[in-house]
Amino acid sequence: MIYLNQDTQIPFDEAIDLSSTxxxxxxxxxxxxxxxxxxKIENGKLVFSLDQTHLTHSLLEINAALLSLARKR
Known part of the structure; x- marks a missing residue:
């Protein structure tokens, strides 16, 4: 897991497998x-959205209950 805060740029190279990160x-x-x-912060609350295309091409699995909480992007 990588958390990008502000305009953090990380050097993506072969050492990082993006399909499972x-x-x-x-x-x-x-x-x-x-x-x-x-x-994202909406009305003072932290909410999240996800990139469905990125998820489809990754090796990651997201629990259906968590997916149902995601905002549409």
């Missing part, structure tokens, strides 16, 4: 190219 972007991060989960 959960990358989460904070509300302040604009670098969301490889992120699967996106955190």
């Amino acid at each position: 959960l990358i989460i972007s904070s509300p302040k991060n604009k670098n969301t190219e490889n992120s699967l989960l996106f955190l």
Whole structure:
């Protein structure tokens, strides 16, 4: 799992298997190219959305109950 805070850039190379790495972007991060989960603050509450295409191409599995809580992106 990698958490990208603000405009954090990490060097993606062969050492990081993106298909099995959960990358989460904070509300302040604009670098969301490889992120699967996106955190956002709405009405003072922390909510999240996810990139369904990225999830489909990854080796990660997300519990259906958690998926039902995700906002549409």
